[in-house]
Amino acid sequence: MTPLRALVVEDSEDDALLLASEMRRGGCDVTYKRVETAEDMKAALVSDAWDVVISDYSMPHFSAPGALRVLNETGLDLPFIIVSGTVGEDVAVEVMRAGAHDYLLKGNLTRLVPAVRREIEQAAQRKARCAAEERTHRSEERFRRLFDSNTIGIIIATVAGELLEANDFYLDMLGYTREDLLAGKIGWDELTPPEYRDLDRTAVEQLRRCGAAPSWEKELFRKDGTRVPILIGVAMLEAAEGSCIAYVVDLSKRRALEAQLRQAQKMDAIGRLAGGIAHDFNNILTAILGYGELASSTLAPDSPLKANLDEIHHAAQRAAGLTRQLLIFSRKQVLQPKILDLNAVVEGTERLLRRLIGEDVTLVTALAAGVDPVRADPGQLEQVVLNLAVNARDAMPRGGRLTIETANVDSDGTWAEQHPGRPPGRHVLLAVADSGTGMDEATKNRIFEPFFTTKEAGKGTGLGLATVFGIVEQAGGLIEVDSEPGRGTKVRIYLPSVEGVPDSAASGFSSRKVGGTETVLVVEDEDPVRRLITKTLQAFGYEVLETAQPAEALRLCREHPKPIHLLLTDIVMPGMNGRDLAGQCCGLRADVKVVFMSGYTADAMPLQGIDPGMHFLSKPFTPSALASKVREVLDAPEEKPAG
Numbered sequence: 001m002t003p004l005r006a007l008v009v010e011d012s013e014d015d016a017l018l019l020a021s022e023m024r025r026g027g028c029d030v031t032y033k034r035v036e037t038a039e040d041m042k043a044a045l046v047s048d049a050w051d052v053v054i055s056d057y058s059m060p061h062f063s064a065p066g067a068l069r070v071l072n073e074t075g076l077d078l079p080f081i082i083v084s085g086t087v088g089e090d091v092a093v094e095v096m097r098a099g100a101h102d103y104l105l106k107g108n109l110t111r112l113v114p115a116v117r118r119e120i121e122q123a124a125q126r127k128a129r130c131a132a133e134e135r136t137h138r139s140e141e142r143f144r145r146l147f148d149s150n151t152i153g154i155i156i157a158t159v160a161g162e163l164l165e166a167n168d169f170y171l172d173m174l175g176y177t178r179e180d181l182l183a184g185k186i187g188w189d190e191l192t193p194p195e196y197r198d199l200d201r202t203a204v205e206q207l208r209r210c211g212a213a214p215s216w217e218k219e220l221f222r223k224d225g226t227r228v229p230i231l232i233g234v235a236m237l238e239a240a241e242g243s244c245i246a247y248v249v250d251l252s253k254r255r256a257l258e259a260q261l262r263q264a265q266k267m268d269a270i271g272r273l274a275g276g277i278a279h280d281f282n283n284i285l286t287a288i289l290g291y292g293e294l295a296s297s298t299l300a301p302d303s304p305l306k307a308n309l310d311e312i313h314h315a316a317q318r319a320a321g322l323t324r325q326l327l328i329f330s331r332k333q334v335l336q337p338k339i340l341d342l343n344a345v346v347e348g349t350e351r352l353l354r355r356l357i358g359e360d361v362t363l364v365t366a367l368a369a370g371v372d373p374v375r376a377d378p379g380q381l382e383q384v385v386l387n388l389a390v391n392a393r394d395a396m397p398r399g400g401r402l403t404i405e406t407a408n409v410d411s412d413g414t415w416a417e418q419h420p421g422r423p424p425g426r427h428v429l430l431a432v433a434d435s436g437t438g439m440d441e442a443t444k445n446r447i448f449e450p451f452f453t454t455k456e457a458g459k460g461t462g463l464g465l466a467t468v469f470g471i472v473e474q475a476g477g478l479i480e481v482d483s484e485p486g487r488g489t490k491v492r493i494y495l496p497s498v499e500g501v502p503d504s505a506a507s508g509f510s511s512r513k514v515g516g517t518e519t520v521l522v523v524e525d526e527d528p529v530r531r532l533i534t535k536t537l538q539a540f541g542y543e544v545l546e547t548a549q550p551a552e553a554l555r556l557c558r559e560h561p562k563p564i565h566l567l568l569t570d571i572v573m574p575g576m577n578g579r580d581l582a583g584q585c586c587g588l589r590a591d592v593k594v595v596f597m598s599g600y601t602a603d604a605m606p607l608q609g610i611d612p613g614m615h616f617l618s619k620p621f622t623p624s625a626l627a628s629k630v631r632e633v634l635d636a637p638e639e640k641p642a643g
Contacts, residue, residue, distance in 0.1 A: 001029035009055035009067045011036040026113025041070050057084035079119030153248030161188035173250050175223035191220045211236045229255050282599025285620035287528040288316045293623050320620050337375050341502040342406050343367045349385050360399030368407040372497030374428050376475040387468050388432040395436030405431040426497040433490040439483040514627040515540040518565035522546045523553045525573045536623040550576035557588040571598040
């Protein structure tokens with residue numbers, strides 16, 4: 001038997017039993033509940049689930065039209081059948097128009113079960129139809145939201161290439177209006193550069209065969225003639241009508257990030273090479289400068305050899321400057337960072353800048369009050385300003401305007417998203433702008449490459465902007481360049497702001513004696529450099545113990561019968577680095593002081609930069625600079641041993 005739950009609106013229990021009996025006789029396993037008031041009917045509809053409502057037309061306190069209104073108010077789609085022995089056909093027709101599904105006479109109930117089954121089946125069909133319509137509506141709504149989204153381009157087109165519809169993202173990506181693109185004058189081929197059309201035709205062939213084509217990368221023409229790289233996938237939409245749907249992803253940002261990564265990898269590789277070459281070259285230059293100065297000091301002022309030695313000295317100094325720029329570019333220059341006021345740095349270079357740029361270039365400074373402090377090496381930050389200014393001057397051969405600005409910048413999440421790897425937060429902006437010739441895109445993409453220059457032969461090394469790039473990166477900053485031919489160039493540098501009070505202490509040393517009689521232990525694996533250091537220190541009166549091996553230096557620390565006042569050691573050596581050697585020597589002789597030497601580099605040391613308790617001598621150095629540094633450290637107050 002078919003289970004059936006019936007809500008019977010009837011004031012007579014006998015009549016309700018009669019209806020139930022008839023439905024059981026017709027093959028229905030009926031469960032029913034009788035109600036005779038509107039309140040009871042509402043409660044029954046809320047508390048239980050029903051398959052059908054069967055109602056008498058007229059009752060002392062209720063009626064079929066009232067019951068129909070109660071049902072309609074609930075929103076339930078249940079068959080509503082009237083069973084009555086007193087109502088004529090005209091009344092029945094009126095109630096049917098109001099929403100009742102059938103009308104039966106109590107004296108003839110043979111149609112009851114067929115009517116109930118028919119109406120239950122039709123109610124199920126209505127429910128299924130409504131569910132399908134709802135699914136279709138939701139699907140259409142999801143597609144419309146996707147179509148109207150601002151994240152991906154979507155187009156509908158014929159397989160032949162006629163565009164039928166496009167969303168706003170796609171139109172914005174190409175710079176067209178909907179009327180431009182969908183007027184039938186511009187087809188897929190017109191938007192596609194010639195070199196990609198064979199690839200498109202292959203995809204269309206697969207689309208016809210399989211109903212879809214795997215995604216592929218290509219380019220499209222924008223309205224202004226430029227190109228945009230895209231990823232596209234396509235599938236048939238209406239095969240009979242020959243229409244298809246395609247998604248189009250703008251790859252511009254991804255290509256930009258890939259280009260940045262390639263540039264960073266290239267710069268890193270060049271930097272490692274440059275740093276290694278500079279380190280080795282600095283050892284050679286130390287010997288050239290040192291022995292040249294020693295030889296010059298033995299000659300009379302009017303000796304013809306002295307002029308030759310001076311030329312050697314000048315050439316070696318120029319070479320030292322180039323290696324210093326290479327180390328800065330490769331971010332291997334040992335830094336001595338301080339908390340700085342960027343405005344003070346710019347103001348400190350202003351007088352020199354005016355001499356460098358010449359009278360035909362107007363210098364304008366727009367320094368914002370209250371800029372945050374930054375942490376950087378002051379000498380290198382000055383070099384950034386000078387290098388950018390010199391580069392700007394060369395771009396204004398007929399004169400112009402050079403503007404230097406500073407400002408605080410609140411870098412929000414959007415800024416960080418546009419600059420991968422850079423956290424949001426406050427930064428300090430240093431901007432240098434000129435009114436010069438400007439650069440095209442190809443030149444702009446290469447300006448930070450070492451040895452790349454647009455200047456004529458002999459007018460530049462190609463290291464100026466590479467040096468700026470290295471300094472900014474090493475300081476944890478970011479550099480951006482805006483430039484167009486004929487519209488000048490603006491370089492923006494963002495440095496992380498820090499807390500603290502800017503260090504305004506003057507640099508440099510006061511004049512002091514440079515000789516002495518103390519004992520210095522020299523550890524240097526490059527023989528020419530070690531011999532030069534030994535000869536220099538002995539000439540200034542010091543007693544020198546020298547070795548190329550850290551193990552031998554430790555033996556001398558243990559066994560030398562007299563005090564050792566100073567350890568002068570290279571940082572990078574075979575077998576043991578200078579930091580570890582200094583730590584062990586200080587363990588053996590607590591009163592020994594330490595000076596580190598290197599032609600390298602911050603990242604060759606266990607810590608980045610120089611700790612406040614460490615003394616450092618950068619190669620190449622002259623004998624007088626060596627003697628001055630040794631004397632400075634020996635005369636310094638007692639401090640904790642390094643290492």
